[in-house]
Amino acid sequence: MQYFLLFGFIGAILAIGLYSFIGWLRKRNMGATWYEWLMGITGIVLLLMAIQHFFGAMSELFPFAAWMGLVIIGVPAIVLLAITWQLISRRSKQV
Amino acid sequence: MQIDFRERPDGNREVCKNKRRLNMSNYHSTFSRREFMKGLGIAGAGLGAATAVTPVFKDLDELTSSTSAHPKRAWYVKEREFGDIGIEIDWNILKRRDTRGYSYWNPVIWKQHYPAYDMDAFRKAFDNKTKELWPDYEGPTTRDYALKNSMYSVGLGCPHYLYNVEQFGVTLLNPAPRPDAIGMPKWQGTPEENSQMIRAAFSLIGLGPSIGVAELDEKSRRFVWEYNNSGQHIIFDDDITETYRTTNPPTIHIPSSHKYVIATHNMGADEILRRAPSTIGACTETISYARVAYAKSFVEQFIRGLGYNVVYGHSLQAAPAFDFWSGVGEHARMGQVCLSPENGAMMRTHAIFFTDLPLALTKPIDAGITKFCETCGICAESCPVGAVPPKGINRNWDSNCDGQSFDNDIENGGTEVMYNVPGYKGWRVDGFRCLADCNGCKGACPFNAIPDGSFIHSVVKATTSTTPLFNSFFTQMEKSMHYGKQDKDPESWWHEPSAWHVYGSNPKLLG
Numbered sequence: 334m335q336y337f338l339l340f341g342f343i344g345a346i347l348a349i350g351l352y353s354f355i356g357w358l359r360k361r362n363m364g365a366t367w368y369e370w371l372m373g374i375t376g377i378v379l380l381l382m383a384i385q386h387f388f389g390a391m392s393e394l395f396p397f398a399a400w401m402g403l404v405i406i407g408v409p410a411i412v413l414l415a416i417t418w419q420l421i422s423r424r425s426k427q428v
Numbered sequence: 429m430q431i432d433f434r435e436r437p438d439g440n441r442e443v444c445k446n447k448r449r450l451n452m453s454n455y456h457s458t459f460s461r462r463e464f465m466k467g468l469g470i471a472g473a474g475l476g477a478a479t480a481v482t483p484v485f486k487d488l489d490e491l492t493s494s495t496s497a498h499p500k501r502a503w504y505v506k507e508r509e510f511g512d513i514g515i516e517i518d519w520n521i522l523k524r525r526d527t528r529g530y531s532y533w534n535p536v537i538w539k540q541h542y543p544a545y546d547m548d549a550f551r552k553a554f555d556n557k558t559k560e561l562w563p564d565y566e567g568p569t570t571r572d573y574a575l576k577n578s579m580y581s582v583g584l585g586c587p588h589y590l591y592n593v594e595q596f597g598v599t600l601l602n603p604a605p606r607p608d609a610i611g612m613p614k615w616q617g618t619p620e621e622n623s624q625m626i627r628a629a630f631s632l633i634g635l636g637p638s639i640g641v642a643e644l645d646e647k648s649r650r651f652v653w654e655y656n657n658s659g660q661h662i663i664f665d666d667d668i669t670e671t672y673r674t675t676n677p678p679t680i681h682i683p684s685s686h687k688y689v690i691a692t693h694n695m696g697a698d699e700i701l702r703r704a705p706s707t708i709g710a711c712t713e714t715i716s717y718a719r720v721a722y723a724k725s726f727v728e729q730f731i732r733g734l735g736y737n738v739v740y741g742h743s744l745q746a747a748p749a750f751d752f753w754s755g756v757g758e759h760a761r762m763g764q765v766c767l768s769p770e771n772g773a774m775m776r777t778h779a780i781f782f783t784d785l786p787l788a789l790t791k792p793i794d795a796g797i798t799k800f801c802e803t804c805g806i807c808a809e810s811c812p813v814g815a816v817p818p819k820g821i822n823r824n825w826d827s828n829c830d831g832q833s834f835d836n837d838i839e840n841g842g843t844e845v846m847y848n849v850p851g852y853k854g855w856r857v858d859g860f861r862c863l864a865d866c867n868g869c870k871g872a873c874p875f876n877a878i879p880d881g882s883f884i885h886s887v888v889k890a891t892t893s894t895t896p897l898f899n900s901f902f903t904q905m906e907k908s909m910h911y912g913k914q915d916k917d918p919e920s921w922w923h924e925p926s927a928w929h930v931y932g933s934n935p936k937l938l939g
Contacts, residue, residue, distance in 0.1 A: 382883060385882065386882040389880075389882030389883060389884075390881060392881055392936075393877065394878075394927055395909075395910065396915070397909070397910040398882070398909040398910055399882075401908070401909050401910070402884065
């Protein structure tokens with residue numbers, strides 16, 4: 334429960350972001366492909382895991398493990414999200 | 429990201445009141461009720477996804493009705509059948525032992541049995557290991573010695589306190605009266621209710637949170653020495669209800685009615701333990717004895733106050749045997765140490781109670797720990813003197829005590845008192861090398877991860893309990909992620925306020 338508020342806040346940000354993203358897609362009359370959804374959701378899940386690991390390991394008093402985990406899990410998450418973003422945004426410019 | 433609001437087609441009074449918003453309607457709009465509800469749904473999903481990765485807590489009813497040895501046992505810890513502790517036992521060999529002449533950590537008697545006993549060599553190896561683990565550590569300093577010596581003086585080195593670790597110990601001035609003495613009925617509860625009551629009471633005195641209950645039957649009685657190392661003959665007596673002892677001949681009589689065995693521990697000071705072997709590293713061990721000596725009297729008085737009887741069994745049996753038998757944890761490479769899926773090797777001085785209070789039995793467990801030890805060996809790498817069998821030495825039936833062979837067991841016609849117990853296929857520490865308060869092995873175990881921390885530990889433990897396929901990888905990751913001692917040099921403890929837990933134990937280890 335130590336990080337309930339943090340993860341509640343992250344959940345709210347995520348929900349607003351997702352809602353806005355869907356709105357943005359609709360406004361441009363666009364849809365995301367299945368693999369874009371897959372990469373995006375995988376990226377978000379990995380990002381959440383990276384954040385949980387970071388704070389979890391910090392609370393265990395293992396800062397090196399916390400930062401290492403943040404890099405090992407967080408970087409692929411960012412890469413996946415960036416690729417997804419680029420795929421969609423480039424397509425949106427073509428529309 | 430710019431948030432895009434759609435224009436409401438109908439508008440309403442609330443929107444109309446705000447002209448500015450209406451004028452800006454080409455750029456902004458308000459949510460419809462439908463969209464608002466949709467948004468709530470998505471927010472709920474987001475919250476759900478986020479909380480899914482946070483630690484899972486059981487509800488109170490589930491927690492209190494649990495009959496497993498640990499109140500928050502994870503789904504991946506499987507229960508074994510009673511009597512199956514995950515290692516092979518040869519019941520033809522494993523019998524009640526005569527430990528007269530055996531003296532662990534008693535230099536005087538030790539020298540008689542082990543001429544090569546050399547404490548100076550041990551100390552040198554100990555210091556070398558400290559330097560090897562933390563090359564930049566410049567200690568120990570005066571305060572390190574002060575901490576170590578003060579803990580020792582009130583703990584393991586204090587006869588006034590430690591005397592109570594023995595079965596009879598101190599005589600209390602105000603023993604708890606039995607129920608009939610205060611006009612109350614004897615406590616009557618179901619075994620499950622009694623187990624919950626024991627958990628509640630033990631929590632107040634520093635025992636737990638893992639509390640196993642085993643039945644003392646024909647097999648488990650063999651864990652109890654025939655003679656302890658004080659020379660007392662331990663007799664199970666059908667004709668008595670309360671324990672007593674005699675001095676000539678030296679005996680301890682335990683009522684046969686005491687068929688419930690409670691196995692628990694005092695939790696270690698984890699941040700100190702992770703800094704072993706070092707001058708301060710053994711503090712957690714030395715003080716724990718005094719804490720258990722104190723707790724022991726409380727348990728005796730509490731059970732007496734309920735109208736039942738209890739015998740404390742610190743030196744009556746092999747330390748971790750009832751831990752395995754009751755599912756507190758599993759056998760491990762460290763031999764004498766019980767490894768728990770929740771607390772790893774953090775559980776310090778063991779506390780065993782034989783009682784006639786009916787209790788719900790807890791089953792032995794399989795969390796893949798013993799299997800994990802086969803490919804790990806980090807504990808052995810942390811041992812200054814090579815007393816813990818290193819990786820590569822698999823479970824076996826041998827003594828592993830320098831110069832000793834079970835073939836020469838004095839109880840089977842040989843000439844030597846065995847320093848290890850024959851009859852099980854497992855690991856045994858070399859008792860002739862492991863000479864003093866060190867704790868190097870215990871502080872190194874990968875299962876010492878703090879519960880409710882990173883989700884990684886749950887993933888690793890769940891995988892480990894299911895398949896040993898990734899065990900080597902996990903061992904390597906433990907090292908690569910510095911989850912061991914790399915960043916825990918002894919000096920750092922003095923500068924780490926978040927490591928100064930009350931009683932030294934991280935609250936997350938305590939239940």
